[in-house]
Amino acid sequence: MAAWAAAALVVSLMAPQALAGPPDDAAATPPDPVPERIAGQGTAAPRLVTGLSDAAPGGSAADAARAYLAGERDRFHVAAGEKDLALLGTEGSTVRFQQRHHGIPVLGAHYLVHLKGKGGEREVTGAGGAYFTRLDAPAKATVTAKRSAALARTALKDPRQRAAAEVSDHGLVVLPGGAGGAGEKGRLARHHTVRAVTGGEAVAREVYVDARLGAVALQHESARQAETPAKATGTDVRGAKVTFDAAKQDDGTYRMSDLTRGARVDTYDAGGRDYGEFLGQMPDGMIPVPNKTAEYPASAGESGAVNAHVNSARVYDFYKSRLGRDGIDGKGGTLTSVVNVTANGRPFANAFWDGEKMVYGGGGDYYSFAAALDVTGHEMTHGVIERSANLIYMNQSGAINEAIADYFGNAMDVEAKGTPMSDPEAGLLAEDLCRTGTPKECALRDLNDGRNAMDDYIGATVGQDSGGVHLNSTIYSGALWDIREQLDPATADKLVYKALTEYMTPLDRFMDGRNAMVAAADAMGLPLEDIQKVTAAFDGHMIHRDWEHHLGIDSKTVLPNITSTFAAPSARDGRYVVSNSDATGEKLPSVYTGSTGGGEAKRLSPDDGRWHEFPATDGTYAAWMAIGERDGAQSYDVLTRRLDKGKPRNVFSSTTVQPQDIVADGRDVAFLGYDLTTGVSDVYLSRAGRPAKKVELAAGHQAWSVDLRDGTLVWTEYWKAEKGTVFVPTAYDVKRGKVTVRYPPKQTDGDRAPLAGYTKTAGDRILWTERAQAAGAKTAIRSGTLSGRPKVRDVIPADAPYAPVSTVFTATDRAVTYIDVKGGQEWANENLSKLFQVPFRGGEKPVRLSCNRGTQTAATGDEGKRVLWIDGTGGQTDLVTRRSPAGSCA
Structure with missing residues (x-):
C-alpha cells in the first residue's frame, strides 16, 4: 500500500489526468491487513503482536504489563522479572521496558505492551519490540574503564580533536546481534560519549568498546544538530552590554550553549511557566535560548538568561582553575540553568538546585536570582555537595x-x-x-x-x-x-x-x-x-x-532524631506511637511504638511501600493511616493492631475519603473522613475492628477534631446559620449510639458565635477551645461534664492575661497542656511555640511545661502530668517527655 501511494504521487505530478484513479494492477492489490503477529529476527520473541483483547488487571499499568508478560512466557518468550526488564516509562496507553542481560542494558532492546482501560477492566491489545532471547554474553568486563576510555578516544581521527577530547563513561551495555559485529550471543561493551572542540568545530560520537577484547565495536555520531562555538552579545539584567559564548547551529541560528569549556553550559528560558514544571526532567520541546542572530534581544537580559549563562561559566571556571573540579559532577557533565519561572502565576523570588539543574525566579523588588554570581555559585555548589x-x-x-x-x-x-x-x-x-x-x-x-x-x-x-x-x-x-x-x-x-x-x-x-x-x-x-x-x-x-x-535541656529524650515532617505522637498509660523515617528522612514513614519512659522502639506498620502516618493509641491498641495507590489513584486506609502482638487489620479503605484525626479506644477506632469530591467532613466509627461507618449527623452538619476515650466519642459539630457558622462541642456514647450532650457556644463577640477549636475528652469531661472572631482575640479552654451538669467551667478564661493565641491542646485527667506562640517577625527561639500546663480543672495560672528554648509542638498527654512532644532544641528533632512541669523559666 505504501508503494502504491508513492507511485500515485509521482503520477499526479507528471500526468494530472491520472488522478481519475490508480492503474488496474494497483487497484487489484488489496491493502495490507493489520498484522496479528510478526516474528522477531534472530529471537524467539515476536517483533509485533496485535489484535489482542487479553485481560490484564493490576494496580498500575506497568505492573499489569509486567504481570501479563510473565503469565504469557510461552507466547512471548520474554523474562519479565525486574532484573530482566527495567521500566522506562509509560506514554499514553503504552508501557515501555528496557531488556537487561544479567542486569546490564541491551542496546536498542525495548519491549512494549499496549493497553486500554484501567484497573480490573484493563486489557492488553498488543505487544512487541526488540527482545533478544539467545543472548549469552559475559557480564563481567576484563578491560578497565580507564583503558576503555582511552580506546574510545581513538574513534576521533583528527589528532587535535583526540588530544582535546572529553570522554564520558555511561557504563556497560550488551550489543545484540547485528550491532557492532555481535552474533546471537551478544557482545559486552562499554558505552562512551566522546566530545571535542578544536579549530571552531565541535564533534560528538557515541563509541562502544568491547569490554573483553578492548577494541571499538560500534560508533556513530551523537544525535545532536551540528553546532560550533561562537560569540554572542546581549545585555544583562541591568542593561549592561555583555559578550558570551554561544553555539552557532548549522542553519545559521544561535543557542545559549557554551561549548568552549570542559563541561557544556546550557541556559533555558521558562517563559514564565511554573517552576513545578521544571522539577526533575526538563519539559519536552525545550531548547537552550535560541536567537536568529548573534545579537540577543533585551528580553534575554531581562529574563536573567544572559546572567545565568555568564555566571554558570564563571562558576565552572572557579571550580576548574582553583579546585581542579570538572564541573558539578566532576566529570564534565552539562551545566543546565532555567530562568524566568513563576509560582502559581506570581513572581518566584527564589532559586534552587533540583538535583539536575539550576532554576531561577525573580520579579517584583528583585532582579532575576541569576543576576547574582554568589547565588549562582551557591546553587551550583549544592550540586557539587550532592555528588x-x-x-x-x-x-x-x-x-x-x-x-x-x-x-x-x-x-x-x-x-x-x-x-x-x-x-x-x-x-x-x-x-x-x-x-x-x-x-x-x-x-x-x-x-x-x-x-x-x-x-x-x-x-x-x-x-x-x-x-x-x-x-x-x-x-x-x-x-x-x-x-x-x-x-x-x-x-x-x-x-x-x-x-x-x-x-x-x-x-x-x-x-x-x-x-x-x-x-x-x-x-x-x-x-x-x-x-x-x-x-x-x-x-x-x-x-x-x-x-x-x-543548651539547658530539661526534658528526657524518648526517641531521638525524628525525621518525618508530620510526626505527631500519641500516648496513653505509659505507651506511645509516632511516625518516623530513617536517619536521612528519605524513606517513607513507618509507625513505631515504645515506652514513654524511653528505650527501644518497635515498628508497628508493615513495610509495604505505603506511607504510614498520623497514629493514635490508647496504650493497648494503635490505629493509623496508610497512604498508597489503587487503580491509578491515591488510596487511604485506616489500620489498627495491638501494640505488642498481632497483625494490622484494615477497618477503612477509600480513594475519595481522606481520614483525619484518627483515635483509638480498645478495638474501637474513630476518625474524621474528609470527602475530596464534596468537601464534606463526617465522623466515622469502627466498632471492635469491623468496617468503619458514618455516624449520622443532622442534614447540613459537618464535624472536625475527633477524640475517643472510655467509650465516649467527642467532636466539634458545625453548620451554617443565619448569622454565620455555629460550632458546637458534642459528646456521643459509642455503646448506646447516641449523642449525650452538646455545649452551645458562649456569645462573646456580639451576635457572632465564637470559633471552636480542638475538642478532647479526659476524665469525666469534654474539653474544647473557643475564640471570639474579633481581631486579636485570645483563646479560652473550656470544659463540661459528659452528662451536661453542672455548668461549663473555664480552664483558662479568654480574658485572662495568659490566655493563648493557639487553639491546640492535649489533656489527661490531671492536666491540660497547650501550645502558645509569642510570635514575631524574626526567627528566634523566644518566638517559637512553647508548652504550658494547668491543672485539669483550671483555676491556676499556667506554668511552662519545659524550659527548652527551641520549638515545642505536637504534645500528647500520657498519664498524670506526663506529656510527650516533638522538640527541636537539641540540634535535631526529638521525641521528648517530662513527668511534671518545669514551672518558671528564667
Whole structure:
C-alpha cells in the first residue's frame, strides 16, 4: 500500500489526468491487513503482536504489563522479572521496558505492551519490540574503564580533536546481534560519549568498546544538530552590554550553549511557566535560548538568561582553575540553568538546585536570582555537595550543606569583584538582587553576622526549614568565612573543598564538620599556626565538643532524631506511637511504638511501600493511616493492631475519603473522613475492628477534631446559620449510639458565635477551645461534664492575661497542656511555640511545661502530668517527655 501511494504521487505530478484513479494492477492489490503477529529476527520473541483483547488487571499499568508478560512466557518468550526488564516509562496507553542481560542494558532492546482501560477492566491489545532471547554474553568486563576510555578516544581521527577530547563513561551495555559485529550471543561493551572542540568545530560520537577484547565495536555520531562555538552579545539584567559564548547551529541560528569549556553550559528560558514544571526532567520541546542572530534581544537580559549563562561559566571556571573540579559532577557533565519561572502565576523570588539543574525566579523588588554570581555559585555548589559528601538536607547536616554553598558562592563573588576579605560587606550573600535599597538591606544572609552555636542555634523541627538548614547555616559558614579571612583565600578554598569531598559524610553534625576541616588541614600539610587558626574559628562560633549538651535541656529524650515532617505522637498509660523515617528522612514513614519512659522502639506498620502516618493509641491498641495507590489513584486506609502482638487489620479503605484525626479506644477506632469530591467532613466509627461507618449527623452538619476515650466519642459539630457558622462541642456514647450532650457556644463577640477549636475528652469531661472572631482575640479552654451538669467551667478564661493565641491542646485527667506562640517577625527561639500546663480543672495560672528554648509542638498527654512532644532544641528533632512541669523559666 505504501508503494502504491508513492507511485500515485509521482503520477499526479507528471500526468494530472491520472488522478481519475490508480492503474488496474494497483487497484487489484488489496491493502495490507493489520498484522496479528510478526516474528522477531534472530529471537524467539515476536517483533509485533496485535489484535489482542487479553485481560490484564493490576494496580498500575506497568505492573499489569509486567504481570501479563510473565503469565504469557510461552507466547512471548520474554523474562519479565525486574532484573530482566527495567521500566522506562509509560506514554499514553503504552508501557515501555528496557531488556537487561544479567542486569546490564541491551542496546536498542525495548519491549512494549499496549493497553486500554484501567484497573480490573484493563486489557492488553498488543505487544512487541526488540527482545533478544539467545543472548549469552559475559557480564563481567576484563578491560578497565580507564583503558576503555582511552580506546574510545581513538574513534576521533583528527589528532587535535583526540588530544582535546572529553570522554564520558555511561557504563556497560550488551550489543545484540547485528550491532557492532555481535552474533546471537551478544557482545559486552562499554558505552562512551566522546566530545571535542578544536579549530571552531565541535564533534560528538557515541563509541562502544568491547569490554573483553578492548577494541571499538560500534560508533556513530551523537544525535545532536551540528553546532560550533561562537560569540554572542546581549545585555544583562541591568542593561549592561555583555559578550558570551554561544553555539552557532548549522542553519545559521544561535543557542545559549557554551561549548568552549570542559563541561557544556546550557541556559533555558521558562517563559514564565511554573517552576513545578521544571522539577526533575526538563519539559519536552525545550531548547537552550535560541536567537536568529548573534545579537540577543533585551528580553534575554531581562529574563536573567544572559546572567545565568555568564555566571554558570564563571562558576565552572572557579571550580576548574582553583579546585581542579570538572564541573558539578566532576566529570564534565552539562551545566543546565532555567530562568524566568513563576509560582502559581506570581513572581518566584527564589532559586534552587533540583538535583539536575539550576532554576531561577525573580520579579517584583528583585532582579532575576541569576543576576547574582554568589547565588549562582551557591546553587551550583549544592550540586557539587550532592555528588560528593551528599550532606543530608536536614538539621545540622543540612545547615552545613547551606553553609558550604554560601561559602563558595561568596568566595566566587568577592574574587570576581576584587573585594578584600576585610570589607565589612564581603560576607553578604545575594546583596545584588534588589532593584532598590542598600546591599545590607538586600542581602539574604551575612557570613559575618557573628552567630554562635551556644547562644544562637535556633531549635527548629524538621517541619520548620527542614530543621533550620537556613536558620542555622551562618553559625557554620561564619567559621568557614573567618578561616578565609585568617588564611590565604585560595588555601582556605582548597581546605573547605578537601574537607567536603574527602572527609565529610551525609549525616555530619557541626562537630563532625569541624573535625573534617581539621583533618583536611593536616592532610594538606598546613603549618601548625594555620591549623590553630582553623580550630580558633570554630571555637569562636562555639562549635566544640558536646556543645548541644550545654543548651539547658530539661526534658528526657524518648526517641531521638525524628525525621518525618508530620510526626505527631500519641500516648496513653505509659505507651506511645509516632511516625518516623530513617536517619536521612528519605524513606517513607513507618509507625513505631515504645515506652514513654524511653528505650527501644518497635515498628508497628508493615513495610509495604505505603506511607504510614498520623497514629493514635490508647496504650493497648494503635490505629493509623496508610497512604498508597489503587487503580491509578491515591488510596487511604485506616489500620489498627495491638501494640505488642498481632497483625494490622484494615477497618477503612477509600480513594475519595481522606481520614483525619484518627483515635483509638480498645478495638474501637474513630476518625474524621474528609470527602475530596464534596468537601464534606463526617465522623466515622469502627466498632471492635469491623468496617468503619458514618455516624449520622443532622442534614447540613459537618464535624472536625475527633477524640475517643472510655467509650465516649467527642467532636466539634458545625453548620451554617443565619448569622454565620455555629460550632458546637458534642459528646456521643459509642455503646448506646447516641449523642449525650452538646455545649452551645458562649456569645462573646456580639451576635457572632465564637470559633471552636480542638475538642478532647479526659476524665469525666469534654474539653474544647473557643475564640471570639474579633481581631486579636485570645483563646479560652473550656470544659463540661459528659452528662451536661453542672455548668461549663473555664480552664483558662479568654480574658485572662495568659490566655493563648493557639487553639491546640492535649489533656489527661490531671492536666491540660497547650501550645502558645509569642510570635514575631524574626526567627528566634523566644518566638517559637512553647508548652504550658494547668491543672485539669483550671483555676491556676499556667506554668511552662519545659524550659527548652527551641520549638515545642505536637504534645500528647500520657498519664498524670506526663506529656510527650516533638522538640527541636537539641540540634535535631526529638521525641521528648517530662513527668511534671518545669514551672518558671528564667
